[in-house]
Amino acid sequence: MSRSSYPHHLAITLRWKDNDVYGHVNNVEYYSFFDTVINDFLIRSGGLDIHGGDVIGLCVDSQCTFKQPLEFPGVVDAGLRCGQLGNSSVRYEIGLFREGSDEPAATGRFVHVFVAREDRRPVPVPDRIREALEGITG
Numbered sequence: 001m002s003r004s005s006y007p008h009h010l011a012i013t014l015r016w017k018d019n020d021v022y023g024h025v026n027n028v029e030y031y032s033f034f035d036t037v038i039n040d041f042l043i044r045s046g047g048l049d050i051h052g053g054d055v056i057g058l059c060v061d062s063q064c065t066f067k068q069p070l071e072f073p074g075v076v077d078a079g080l081r082c083g084q085l086g087n088s089s090v091r092y093e094i095g096l097f098r099e100g101s102d103e104p105a106a107t108g109r110f111v112h113v114f115v116a117r118e119d120r121r122p123v124p125v126p127d128r129i130r131e132a133l134e135g136i137t138g
Contacts, residue, residue: 013075054117055114070098079097082134092110
């Protein structure tokens, strides 16, 4: 998918420490970028209260396909879309883009199940979050 396939974007500045000894961003950082774009969206657009809310999202599945290396210095454009929205779960689709490139350096998926903070039992996706996710559904 190209950059325009993702309705939500977040610029993430790469840091020196993101590089590994081979001179490119280490694979574990890609998952951090996924977490960052998703949770930034949920907090800002969906009103998720990560510190005191009754509902939290738990990652139950994630996957990344690496296509091109990313390197420091630079900015990653993290594209986000909602691939599937269920009763208590959501599958996000993510594209990570180099500056000026329409082809992703990596693509991935990430599945959240929304649960009650206290007992970790699944609950329906909160209305405000559902509305925000519907706005980025592909």
